[in-house]
Amino acid sequence: MQKVIDKIPELSLMKKYPKELFFSGNISLLQKTKISIVGTRKPSKYTREQTQKLASLLSRHNICVVSGGAMGVDAVAHAGATSSNTIAVLPCGIDIKYPSVNKNLLSDIEMNGLLLSQFEVGFKSRPWSFVTRNELVVALGDVLVVAEADIGSGSMRSVEYALSMGKEIYVLPQRLGESNATNELLESGRAKAIYDIEVFVSIFSGGEVGIESNDPFLEYCKTSPSYEDALAKFPTRVFEAELNGEVEIVNARIILK
Incomplete structure (x- = not known):
């Protein structure tokens, strides 16, 4: 773990620039275009699928996904990216790896991506430190995506920060009676809906987005490989692509949709 020495321009939008900021991992990710994704800790299957697809496509177009390391939407966004x-x-402190259910995920991010914290080693989370964390998550992103949220939830505190910073807010379209907070944001005109994930990603990638995006795995799937071979070559992408609806398994072979 090291202290961040250079000023991060995006954080000047916070009410108060962090007194200290610690990191572990690849700090060069801060130089990329970044999208913040937040939401409920208990997302629906639909929300999980769409968040995974969104984060995956953003990442494949070199856009960094920022979130809070929590269960639910946060974890899905990190994993998708x-x-x-x-x-x-x-x-909390970077050494804590909270919540414990996400310990492996956070350790992987520390090794390959970036962990950030305003708190020293050994600091255990407090109710107020989640709020502090949320402000930093929002400040880092070019825009805020709220995947699913209830009225009065922590995600809505993130929305308040985004509004005060003048950042655009996007939400996933949800059914009536579900994700009441994001539906209310749409109704009040404070957020825009992501009706087409590829179109949304193209706004920030600087060009037209196709689902293949020169992805070696999807190119490989054009040959309709056996499920066993595909799993051996791309162990994590097989499950991700199936979840996203990019491929399907037919007679033990991978078929590109």
Whole structure:
């Protein structure tokens, strides 16, 4: 763990620039275009699938995903982006790896991506430190995406920060009676809906986005390889692509949709 010495321009939007900021991992990720993704700790299956697809496509177009390392939407966003292209902002010391259920995920991010914290080694999270963490997550991103949220949730505190910083807010379209907070944001005109993930990603990637995006795995899938061979060559991408609906398994072979 090291202290961040250079000023991070994005953090000048915070109410008060962090007195101290610690990091472990690849600090060069701070130089990339970044999108912040937050949401409930108990997302629906639909939200998990769409968040995974969004984070994955952002990452494949060299856009870094920022989130808070928590369970639910945060974890899905980090995993979708892959550990090498994501920043996890923690509400505790970097050594704590909180929550424990995400210990392996956070360790992978520390090794390949970037962990950030305003708190020294050994500091255990407090209710107020989550709020502090949320402000930093929002400040780092070019925009804020709220995948799913309830009225009065911590995600809505993140929305308040985004509004005060003048950042655009995007949400996933949800059914009536679900994710009431994001539906209310749409109704009030404070957020925009992501109706097409590829179109959304193209806004920040600087060009047209295709789902293949020169992805070696998807190119490989054009040959309709056996499931066993694909799993051996791309152990994590097989599950990710199947979840995202990019491929399907038919008669023990991978078929590109």
